[in-house]
Amino acid sequence: PRTILSRESLDSSSRVNGRHLMMMASTMYRKSVVMASLVAACVVCDGRLAFLVPSAGRQFSLRSSVNTLASPTVMAGFEITNKLDDTARSWMPLAAASIVCVALGLAAVRRQATRHGITQRRAEDDAYGASHTSFYTDAVAKDKYDTIDEVMAKSLKDPKLQGMVKELMDACVQITEALRVNLVTVNDASNAFGDRQLTVDVIADDLLWDLAKSSKLVCEASSEEEPEIVKTNPEGQFVLCWDPLDGSSIVDNNWAVGTIVGVWDKSTGLIGATGRDQVMSLVALYGPRTTVFMTLDDGVYEFTLGPGQQWICSREKIEIKSDCKIFAPANLRAAQEVEGYANLIDHYMTNRYTLRYSGGLVPDVCQQFTKLQGVFTNPTSKASPAKLRLAFEAAPFGRLVEMAGGKTSDGVSGNSVLDMKIEAVDQRTALAIGSANEVDRFNETVLQKTLA
Numbered sequence: 001p002r003t004i005l006s007r008e009s010l011d012s013s014s015r016v017n018g019r020h021l022m023m024m025a026s027t028m029y030r031k032s033v034v035m036a037s038l039v040a041a042c043v044v045c046d047g048r049l050a051f052l053v054p055s056a057g058r059q060f061s062l063r064s065s066v067n068t069l070a071s072p073t074v075m076a077g078f079e080i081t082n083k084l085d086d087t088a089r090s091w092m093p094l095a096a097a098s099i100v101c102v103a104l105g106l107a108a109v110r111r112q113a114t115r116h117g118i119t120q121r122r123a124e125d126d127a128y129g130a131s132h133t134s135f136y137t138d139a140v141a142k143d144k145y146d147t148i149d150e151v152m153a154k155s156l157k158d159p160k161l162q163g164m165v166k167e168l169m170d171a172c173v174q175i176t177e178a179l180r181v182n183l184v185t186v187n188d189a190s191n192a193f194g195d196r197q198l199t200v201d202v203i204a205d206d207l208l209w210d211l212a213k214s215s216k217l218v219c220e221a222s223s224e225e226e227p228e229i230v231k232t233n234p235e236g237q238f239v240l241c242w243d244p245l246d247g248s249s250i251v252d253n254n255w256a257v258g259t260i261v262g263v264w265d266k267s268t269g270l271i272g273a274t275g276r277d278q279v280m281s282l283v284a285l286y287g288p289r290t291t292v293f294m295t296l297d298d299g300v301y302e303f304t305l306g307p308g309q310q311w312i313c314s315r316e317k318i319e320i321k322s323d324c325k326i327f328a329p330a331n332l333r334a335a336q337e338v339e340g341y342a343n344l345i346d347h348y349m350t351n352r353y354t355l356r357y358s359g360g361l362v363p364d365v366c367q368q369f370t371k372l373q374g375v376f377t378n379p380t381s382k383a384s385p386a387k388l389r390l391a392f393e394a395a396p397f398g399r400l401v402e403m404a405g406g407k408t409s410d411g412v413s414g415n416s417v418l419d420m421k422i423e424a425v426d427q428r429t430a431l432a433i434g435s436a437n438e439v440d441r442f443n444e445t446v447l448q449k450t451l452a
Helices: 007-044 062-070 072-132 148-155 159-181 199-214 332-336 339-350 361-371 390-403 436-445
Strands: 186-190 196-198 218-223 226-231 238-246 257-265 278-286 290-296 299-306 310-315 326-329 375-378 407-409 431-434
Touching (some): 148 159, 148 290, 148 299, 148 310, 159 199, 159 238, 196 199, 218 390, 238 390, 257 361, 278 361, 290 361, 290 390, 299 361, 299 390, 326 361, 339 436, 361 375, 361 390, 390 407, 390 431, 407 436, 431 436
Parallel strands (some): 326 375
Antiparallel strands (some): 186 196, 218 226, 238 257, 278 290, 290 299, 299 310, 375 431, 407 431
């Protein structure tokens, strides 16, 4: 919510700044008193603390001593000075004790001010909510990063799947290059839904169709742009479903977009199967860097496109926390009809969750793999029905998130989206996906259902 600055808030800010300046001035004054006390002590102690203030002590040279012996007047003065020195030495311990007391008192004042400052900063952090911490990464640079071949040798045993991964990763490299050099313009053609396509949509889709039709590993394929199953190679092993460039409505803003791919075995095919029947899923995120998240035998991995178009493993065995403070609320229009969704959004705001929503499914869900927390919600209503495709979007992401320890909801029954049977290529679904406890909260608040 936008913050409105009133005259009272500005006056309060001015008073806070004034107090801060007075505290600084008081601190500088106390430091000056301490320094003055040390200098005075050095003088009183007749140079015995001269290592602090070298010029404060008297240093007699051999020549001055000879002159002193030759002058009775100076000799008399020297004797008086010695008596004064004896007097000073008699109360020197008292002076030293006083200085120590002053120093201890000032140290106590400083500690109290420091504790007050820490408390105030914590209060400010709470006031800003989670966004004040920015959720910066805690990833530490490694001396060496494994290549994708090294990772697959350990974590993907099926040689045919290894070959499928390599072909898909090559396609992601080509899409990356195409996005870097092509302008976002409207294409003459339309997709199966009558939507005008963008040039980059067509380019990404063509690259994936080139892969599917030329690969010896793909037996059937389907694209969100053309939601029908196309037979490609009868001897192939896998069925591919993809959204070539998710985020068409934001790609002209130069925001992050992505490619989503689900892979099924030909033994199950697509129609009649579920998302749980996938043998792997993969999502590419095209932003300042190109990263790919994929499921392997033992978890979810992130690969980053590095120098020389080589893929390196930048995250391994990703685990999404059960709790989170990041939310990405899609289909907010539904909150006008679904009271539970309005209550859920109110919960997020009241409890100072951080909003991280771009309008692109890929970046809005992929942040869960890098921040290790988050929830994406997309309910359905009569006036604002859910638009996500089960086979092209929800199922591939569902496999990724659940293998990383997260949870999903189909937005209607509250069951996992991976358990929904795919009855049509273009089947739509609602979706809640992310940190387990927040998906449970969605089921309880929006669907009024509590599931084990």
